[in-house]
Amino acid sequence: MSTAFDVAIVGAGMAGASLAAEVAPHARVLLLEAEDHPGYHSTGRSAAFWSETYGGPGIQPLTTASREFLANPPEHVSDRSFLSHRGCLHIADASGEVALDRLLADFDGSDVVLEPRDRAELEAALPQVRPGWDRGVYEPSCADIDVAGLHAAYLRVARRAGAELVTDARVERAERAAGQWRLETRAGTFAAAVLVDAAGAWADEVAALAGERPLGIQPYRRTLLQVEVDPPAPGDLPLVVDAAERFYFKPEAGGRLWLSPHDETACDPCDCAPEELDVARAIAGLELATDWRVVRVERRWAGLRSFAPDRLPVYGFSDSGRGFFWCAGQGGFGIQTAPAAARLAAGLLLGRADMSAPDIEPSRYRPDRFAS
Numbered sequence: 001m002s003t004a005f006d007v008a009i010v011g012a013g014m015a016g017a018s019l020a021a022e023v024a025p026h027a028r029v030l031l032l033e034a035e036d037h038p039g040y041h042s043t044g045r046s047a048a049f050w051s052e053t054y055g056g057p058g059i060q061p062l063t064t065a066s067r068e069f070l071a072n073p074p075e076h077v078s079d080r081s082f083l084s085h086r087g088c089l090h091i092a093d094a095s096g097e098v099a100l101d102r103l104l105a106d107f108d109g110s111d112v113v114l115e116p117r118d119r120a121e122l123e124a125a126l127p128q129v130r131p132g133w134d135r136g137v138y139e140p141s142c143a144d145i146d147v148a149g150l151h152a153a154y155l156r157v158a159r160r161a162g163a164e165l166v167t168d169a170r171v172e173r174a175e176r177a178a179g180q181w182r183l184e185t186r187a188g189t190f191a192a193a194v195l196v197d198a199a200g201a202w203a204d205e206v207a208a209l210a211g212e213r214p215l216g217i218q219p220y221r222r223t224l225l226q227v228e229v230d231p232p233a234p235g236d237l238p239l240v241v242d243a244a245e246r247f248y249f250k251p252e253a254g255g256r257l258w259l260s261p262h263d264e265t266a267c268d269p270c271d272c273a274p275e276e277l278d279v280a281r282a283i284a285g286l287e288l289a290t291d292w293r294v295v296r297v298e299r300r301w302a303g304l305r306s307f308a309p310d311r312l313p314v315y316g317f318s319d320s321g322r323g324f325f326w327c328a329g330q331g332g333f334g335i336q337t338a339p340a341a342a343r344l345a346a347g348l349l350l351g352r353a354d355m356s357a358p359d360i361e362p363s364r365y366r367p368d369r370f371a372s
């Protein structure tokens with residue numbers, strides 16, 4: 001068996017990589033990744049967007065607290081911002097009116113800026129908008145995220161601080177004895193005092209193989225397409241999202257769009273692929289709201305968004321007393337919340353309350369909220 005670590009993190013996607021970067025300056029960290037390159041699953045398949053309203057008021061404090069790090073990263077992380085400004089336009093036809101009102105109500109009195117838009121303003125922002133889409137809400141603070149850059153930066157910072165990354169190392173057995181976890185992988189056997197479950201869609205599976213109680217973390221498939229449209233889409237379009245959740249799209253280089261049917265199909269953890277029906281729904285959604293004609297589907301992919309039963313992420317030690325720490329359930333917001341979530345989780349793991357942002361309430365994310 002190789003040397004013992006203080007902390008073994010299972011999963012080197014955004015959750016595991018960001019946590020490793022925060023913990024490595026304070027402890028000996030091992031990062032175990034099943035695939036031959038980290039980021040192969042959800043992290044490499046996202047829509048790469050930062051929106052304060054996304055995920056609702058329970059997620060917003062983590063998103064807001066992540067903004068400064070993403071916009072102006074510390075010197076040792078990057079000399080470039082991970083964000084580029086792109087507003088978000090929530091649009092509604094008759095079936096989205098209620099959802100649009102709920103959005104405004106949810107963030108009423110908060111610091112999140114939401115600006116109502118009438119039909120004329122929608123037409124100015126989105127000339128292709130079809131009749132019947134009469135109301136919108138503009139969220140100006142949103143941005144595109146350089147996901148690959150952020151993930152690579154976290155891995156680099158973690159390694160510089162001494163963390164060891166082992167790929168092709170799916171944890172197949174995890175046993176606890178004499179205050180240590182013994183972890184068996186294809187790449188060897190490792191020992192660590194604390195086991196962190198940052199396994200994304202596989203979080204419940206990893207818990208079960210470690211003899212811990214799964215929390216009901218459920219993966220859902222989400223589809224994205226890159227489409228060529230006629231006429232070409234202007235690059236300065238906002239991200240446009242249907243308040244009734246039938247589609248969203250944002251511009252991509254060369255007049256293309258990234259387009260999603262906003263699908264959410266429960267499935268087992270896997271290397272998922274798009275279904276034809278979801279591809280067709282995405283195109284139907286775009287054509288419902290705009291006059292754009294889809295000329296060609298250039299790329300299509302799907303990934304898993306994994307949620308706990310209450311749709312909030314899970315950060316903290318399980319109540320088993322066996323050194324099992326949850327860092328899971330990042331749903332559709334695991335990139336935009338990564339900086340604040342990693343600081344919060346690192347603080348809980350290391351017993352350092354000073355690490356988390358002051359306006360984040362850790363108790364709402366504790367695993368024991370699901371105690372039976």
Ligand SMILES: Cc1cc2nc3c(=O)[nH]c(=O)nc-3n(C[C@H](O)[C@H](O)[C@H](O)COP(=O)(O)OP(=O)(O)OC[C@H]3O[C@@H](n4cnc5c(N)ncnc54)[C@H](O)[C@@H]3O)c2cc1C
Nearest residue numbers: 011013014015034041042043047049171200303334335336
């Ligand atoms: C289509 C789509 C669009 C999205 N858009 C956005 C967006 O715009 N903004 C945003 O913030 N978020 C978005 N998300 C969500 C975001 O991608 C996820 O929340 C985030 O990537 C989760 O990171 P993770 O590290 O938990 O999961 P993953 O990236 O899946 O990493 C988990 C890792 O654990 C590894 N693993 C599993 N089991 C084991 C094991 N036994 N041993 C070792 N390793 C193991 C896996 O191989 C995997 O690499 C989107 C997701 C999808 C699918």
